[in-house]
Amino acid sequence: MVRLVIFALLILALGYGFSWLADRPGDLSLTWEGQLYETRLIVAASALIALIAAVMVLWWLLRTLWMSPNSVTRYFRARKRDRGYQALSTGLIAAGAGNALMARKMAARSRGLIRANQEPLIALLEAQAALIEGRHEEARAKFEAMTNDPETRELGLRGLYLEAKRLGANEAARQFAERAADSAPYLPWAAQATLEYRSQAGQWDDALRLLELQKAGRAIDKTEADRLRAILLTARATDKLENDPAGARDDATHALKLAPDLEPSAIIAAKALFREDKLRKAASILEQAWKSAPHPDIGRTYVRGRGGDTAADRLKRAERLEGMRPNNVESLLLVAQAALDAQDFAKARAKAEAAARIQPREAAFLLLADIEEAETGDQGRVRHWLAQALRAPRDPAWVADGFVSDKWLPLSPVTGRLDAFVWKVPFDHVENAGDQGMAISIDSALKTLPPVREVRSESPVSDHRIIELERAATIAEAARPSPKPPAPGKQPAETATSPEPRPFFGGLPDDPGVRNPVAKPESKTRLRLF
Template identity: 30%
Template sequence: MLWSLFKIILFVVAVAALTIGAEWLMESDGGLLIQFGGWELSLGVLQAAIGAVLLVVVVWLGLMVLGFLHAVFKFLNGDETAISRYFDRNREQKGYREVGEAMMALASGDGAAALSKATKAERHLQKPELTTLLVAQAAEMQGDKIRADQAYKKLLGDNRTRFVGVRGLMKAELAKGNTDVAMKLAEKAFALQPRHVDTQDTLLKLQADNGDWTGARQTLGAKLKYGALPRDVHKRRDAVLALSEAGVLLNGEAGEGEQLAAIEANKQSPDLVPAAALAARALVEQGKKRQAVKVITKAWIAQPHPDLAAAFAAIEPDEVPAARLKRFRALTKHREGDADTRMLLAELHIAAEDFSAARTALGDLAESQPTQRSLTLMAAIERGEGADDAVIRAWLAKAVTAPRGPQWVCDNCNHIHGTWVPVCDNCGGFDTLSWKTPPESEASVMAGSDMLPLIVAAPTSDPTEADVDVVDGAEQTEAAKSDPERATEPTPEPPHADYVEPDAPVDGEILAPEVEVKH
């Protein structure tokens, strides 16, 4: 509104200025006298002004004619496009001007103006690498997906613009959620320009999301080859992908190829806990137990983890608790002050019914770093030493609301995963999981119903005898209150490490299934 008013005022001012100027010229005395040889021409002031304007026009026309004659001369000398270029020159100038204005409109976020200018530039210029791309981007900004797809498809017909067209269609399919089509387009774009970093990353993510670990490893190798990835980062991520290839080891369906992939993953990144655990199981299946021990020990030195302890136990699954305790010394002598090592030793001593040694191994961990695992172990120790049920259940009550301790947490979004995965389930980040204690606001706490079998005594055959009330957060049966002998009966054995339902088997379980305690 204001701009229109300003233009109107400017036009009125210009007309008034021209009128005043013409009137002044008409009223002015004097003029212009031109003499040439015996020829003389006298002009008034207004006539001289008009003559000057006409002279400028004549000079401009003369230059245009000279330019045309030059083009004709080049055409006659064999340049077949000289005349067409002459007439196209003005159109090109307009086209480039429209291109510049379209780019400015795109930068400012004005999609409608950008699309209008890009369309005009497309009519004036024969350069699809500029105009068609601008049309596509402006259409995307406007939300016109059909026009954008049409523009990108036009780019496919030229070798110079085919890569841009493929990438544009790939992004459009990603926006629609068509990941299968997007991955095929990403593979095509990668084949056209394997050095393009953004295409490499997009293809790698799509392959990882679709479980194409072999293709993802090839893409990762290309990133290393073309300098888009440091060698140490490549080794780590290649190990993650090799581990993902061997993931079927978890359900016991691995063949020789998967076993080799697990071992290769461990060689690439010895500190990668899942790779070490799977590699150890693969080596055990091959009868190479000593190598399996070395693999787990090396990973334990880098980072103690319950999965490593379970894999170490699975090397000799049928050994008695005393023999297991002795064999585990090769592992527990490393990182002795670490919480996982101390809790592992406590579990082993509990299984061997050496509750005094278990208390010594656990130390003050239940008070200084209270977690569900350390508090449950403390309850098991108290039970083994013959403590009252009230003491045992007090420890278990604390475990109900205690944090779980370290878990697999995404470094990008802090999402917690129950097991290690190569791609975050929440944000889609690749190789972003770390074994660490999650932020307090993100930490997941085991629900009270999950801990209930640890707190409530074994059910009796008569349901009426199991009336329950809550005392200091721990649950106690009315039958146990009225029967002193029943009150001294041992509670069910707390599980080691992370709790699972009683009927669920634990792979590589360290503790003996049943521990008979005599008071």
């Protein structure tokens, strides 16, 4: 396009020049070797321009004839190179499709048409063909050769990293990833892998520096970089909490600014401030986090953060959090637990029942069982609430890659991925709740609650928190066959006397206890568990 414009401008200039000369006629005289030559000015200008054009054409012809051997050589060389690149392209497509035979054939053809030192993709094609054919030793040799060339060093390191991961050689994979990250921190795979490896080793300072390099190279989004930085700062603050509360406070506060929804950073910052006797500032941080998203860990830290408080003081602090987020399950459960510690059973029961009405889940029914045991000691009523807890949906927990933890961790212990833990109901518990297909109602549970019985002092207090044993007892009771109805027209002899009341959770225990040697031997009985 530019050449066309230049040519048009040149034609316009020549036309304008000739028209200007035609409007101004004149004669041109030239005396040369005693001869006088006269002509018109327009004719002389035309002859000069024609002479210049002839010289340019002659020069082009001479140059073309002189350069013709090189031109022919370049033509055939370019044709050969084009054929080589065509074969290379076909080979890469075949390698991507898993056609090892075609990839190997095209690699050999490309090497014959293109010099390998001029095109590093030939080595990549050969390595890919070796991987498809299962010759991993040859592939690793190709990748190691690539690391010696600055142009293909990153490609070779990635190939070696993937091979080390395939073999389970985590230490070798870590070294390859760190070499790639040191030379090119903008590589996402190298930076991410190195970040995870350094986090697993607890090298939080090195991980933070690498994250800054990755952010400066724009290899990671700013929002994601701020989130990961908050995770790393919170992890470093957790390590500093025991020995350096001031450093833990600074890191956790900075992390809270980067990610305000990160509950562990607020908890660590508050704990560090509690250690420094800055109660008001710590309470302010926890209250702000509680207003944003109520979390049981935040509530427990807030209620028990100040040492020396009585149970009544802790109850007041719990009620203060409830005032910030009323009609919330976590607020109600927190007040119910504090009221139970303060021996205010009426308030504890009312708050726990209110929490169960909003969201009937395991924690509410377990808390009702605790209240029942502390207030009445009636094991029948305790077992009733435990049975409801077994059927209720489970409580949320910190979950990452199927691993359930009772506390937050910066990275997953399964895959090593950063920021993997999420506060939610575990997967297996969700599936079990879906299999049961039932929604526990607190009103129906209260209707079936047995009346308070007199508790004997010698009756042992069972540990009602052994959920699995109670689950087995419930399943055994549900699987026990029901008695056959009496034949019509016949009245069973047992109806003459009123039957002994049976507890709602089952009959007599399967274990009869120690036999009395003095008593008369009874007839043998068979126990059916299922």
